Amino acid sequence: MFRNQYDTDVTVWSPEGRLLQVEYAMESVKQGSACVGLRSNSHCVLGALKRSVSELSWHQKKLLEIDDHMLVGIAGLTADARTLAKYMRNECLHNKYVYGTPMPPHQLMADVADKHQRTTQTYVRRPFGVGLLVASVDPLTQKPHLYQTCPSGNLYEFYASAIGARSQSARTYLEKHHETFGDASRDDLIVHALQALVGCVSGDDELTKENASIGIVGKDEKFTLLEGDALQPFLDRLELKGGDDDEEEAGDDAAAEAEPMET
Amino acid sequence: MMNSTTFGAPLMRHSEGQVVLGGNGEDVVVKPADYPGREQPYEHRFSPYDFNGGTVAGVSGEDYLVIAADTRMSSGYEILSRNTSKLHQLNPNAILASSGCKTDMDQLRSVLDIKSKIYQHNHRKSMTATSTAQMLSNTLYGRRFFPYYAFNVLGGIDAEGKGCLFSYDAIGSFERTQYSATGSGQAYVIPFLDNVIGNRNRTEEKPTLSKEEVVELMKEAFVSAGERDIYTGDALEIMVMTKDGVTKETFELKKD
Numbered sequence: 415m416f417r418n419q420y421d422t423d424v425t426v427w428s429p430e431g432r433l434l435q436v437e438y439a440m441e442s443v444k445q446g447s448a449c450v451g452l453r454s455n456s457h458c459v460l461g462a463l464k465r466s467v468s469e470l471s472w473h474q475k476k477l478l479e480i481d482d483h484m485l486v487g488i489a490g491l492t493a494d495a496r497t498l499a500k501y502m503r504n505e506c507l508h509n510k511y512v513y514g515t516p517m518p519p520h521q522l523m524a525d526v527a528d529k530h531q532r533t534t535q536t537y538v539r540r541p542f543g544v545g546l547l548v549a550s551v552d553p554l555t556q557k558p559h560l561y562q563t564c565p566s567g568n569l570y571e572f573y574a575s576a577i578g579a580r581s582q583s584a585r586t587y588l589e590k591h592h593e594t595f596g597d598a599s600r601d602d603l604i605v606h607a608l609q610a611l612v613g614c615v616s617g618d619d620e621l622t623k624e625n626a627s628i629g630i631v632g633k634d635e636k637f638t639l640l641e642g643d644a645l646q647p648f649l650d651r652l653e654l655k656g657g658d659d660d661e662e663e664a665g666d667d668a669a670a671e672a673e674p675m676e677t
Numbered sequence: 678m679m680n681s682t683t684f685g686a687p688l689m690r691h692s693e694g695q696v697v698l699g700g701n702g703e704d705v706v707v708k709p710a711d712y713p714g715r716e717q718p719y720e721h722r723f724s725p726y727d728f729n730g731g732t733v734a735g736v737s738g739e740d741y742l743v744i745a746a747d748t749r750m751s752s753g754y755e756i757l758s759r760n761t762s763k764l765h766q767l768n769p770n771a772i773l774a775s776s777g778c779k780t781d782m783d784q785l786r787s788v789l790d791i792k793s794k795i796y797q798h799n800h801r802k803s804m805t806a807t808s809t810a811q812m813l814s815n816t817l818y819g820r821r822f823f824p825y826y827a828f829n830v831l832g833g834i835d836a837e838g839k840g841c842l843f844s845y846d847a848i849g850s851f852e853r854t855q856y857s858a859t860g861s862g863q864a865y866v867i868p869f870l871d872n873v874i875g876n877r878n879r880t881e882e883k884p885t886l887s888k889e890e891v892v893e894l895m896k897e898a899f900v901s902a903g904e905r906d907i908y909t910g911d912a913l914e915i916m917v918m919t920k921d922g923v924t925k926e927t928f929e930l931k932k933d
Binding site for chain 1: 790791794
């Protein structure tokens with residue numbers, strides 16, 4: 415009701431106590447194509463659905479390397495995301511230079527969240543229009559962690575999450591299977607990530623090695639990016655899963671297919 | 678290229694005046710004014726550099742690179758460590774070997790690591806050996822008026838799969854060569870490599886050497902250098918790089 419009067423500046427509160435500009439920025443995240451993340455006790459995997467502007471153009475990169483032990487998946491304004499990735503990379507390099515050790519992810523995430531918050535409390539700037547899923551391994555404990563930031567500056571840690579367009583179906587899938595992730599193998603995690611992405615494609619499209627993208631960090635594994643032909647064996651496992659006689663899994667696929675039809 | 682045979686903090690000889698290190702390894706004597714009946718005053722100057730010794734050498738082949746450095750770190754006539762590495766792999770296809778002032782070597786290493794990483798982030802591939810060579814030169818020249826006291830040899834496998842070797846002076850002048858050595862023992866190692874790798878002063882045809890043969894020759898070279906150069910010894914680290922990867926070997930040298 416009051417939205418039009420109080421939504422021009424980020425420094426103006428609405429009568430309901432909301433910062434509408436920040437909420438609009440979060441809408442921008444929902445417009446970006448899907449990005450999912452999940453972790454086990456040894457690895458953290460990000461999956462992304464890459465969009466292409468036309469048949470002639472390439473698919474937009476969604477997974478960016480930050481350091482050997484950290485990668486980020488983006489949804490929303492790509493340019494904003496690249497600024498943040500650049501900042502994170504420089505912080506990691508600086509930390510390694512000054513302290514001789516890789517940057518602790520939780521420390522970097524706190525700084526990234528604060529960077530987001532600053533833009534929500536100043537007159538001359540606008541919030542970042544991008545959501546980040548950060549897959550990382552803590553260099554001290556060797557445990558993987560998955561973090562999520564949003565334009566408001568809130569920082570969350572998840573076992574599994576999904577952001578972007580039609581990500582609800584991915585979240586439903588992840589919620590259903592998250593108890594199996596802890597001890598899952600690296601390859602199983604990748605298959606889960608791709609399976610979660612299957613539900614996020616629009617309309618007639620399907621998940622192919624051109625538009626899917628997987629990034630992994632792990633306890634003993636430096637950042638690895640899987641794209642193109644390297645994905646085919648995992649995508650093949652998806653098809654097999656769909657063809658299984660197991661009723662539950664067939665039900666899952668049907669549910670995943672059905673999700674895009676709903677809101 | 679700068680001659681690197683004389684190093685050290687300015688020496689004090691009060692009867693003759695202050696002795697300072699000039700260019701080209703010459704010593705210059707500066708005499709302060711005469712003071713009747715007293716010792717002449719002299720000036721203490723803090724030298725930002727220390728020479729921590731060591732010799733470094735490299736040989737590039739048709740499809741391999743052999744790069745070696747001793748592991749002794751010294752200061753003056755004292756040994757500070759018998760077990761420090763002078764070799765550092767910068768990229769999948771470049772190894773940096775340096776001798777000189779240890780802290781400058783370490784700092785140069787950190788700076789180059791960062792620059793390599795930034796390149797990797799921006800270009801989504803690692804630097805080629807020749808690009809790394811240019812980057813090292815530029816980095817050294819960036820400190821033209823307060824140099825990194827590091828004498829470098831950079832080795833790698835170039836984009837065509839051939840071994841490559843670059844030798845530097847402290848301010849970034851560099852050249853691609855087949856073999857090179859730098860550091861306190863360079864005067865003992867270079868003539869040996871000239872004869873055996875460069876085939877100088879030999880009448881027979883230049884042989885093609887395998888990487889195993891070159892590794893053995895390196896050991897010989899360092900054993901000889903260790904005999905006469907007090908700053909070279911303890912152990913020798915040899916890294917061999919091919920397109921398939923890098924292997925490292927340690928060979929004991931005399932501890933005296």
